[in-house]
Amino acid sequence: MRPAAAAAEADAHQSRLLYELCALLLTVLRASPEDGGVAAARPLLPRQVTPAGVASMLLGASMALMLCGSVTFMLGFFLMPWVVGLGCVFLFVGFVTNLSGIWRTILLWPAAACAASTKEASSSPWQIFSKPPFVPM
DSSP states (O other): OOHHHHHHHHHHHHHHHHHHHHHHHHHHHSOOGGGOSGGGTSOOOOOOOOHHHHHHHHHHHHHHHHHHHHHHHHHHHHHHHHHHHHHHHHHHHHHHHHHHHHHHHHHHHHHHHHHHHHSOOOSOTTTTSSSOOSSOO
């Protein structure tokens, strides 16, 4: 067999598979006879779906799922450093914010102790802070 004839036969096989796949999809997507119209008056003939058509439809569905999964994986792979970096920035900002509060507490501890000794001692250990704690004790 010549190479040109082999290529033409391969193209014909691919065209036949594509035609069967399109026919299968149109069969699945075709409107039902309950919609009304002329098609509801005549009985429907059983439609023939070849095993190659079913295999082509399943192959197309699996390829679509693999491609969508690959795209999702690549988006996550490229965006993960940005997410980790943003998390580190928020962690650093939170640490700096808490550090300033801790230093203020350490530096103002003697003044708060003197004020507590002159006044009546409160039962709450949070008297040196300007805001009440999140969880009351």
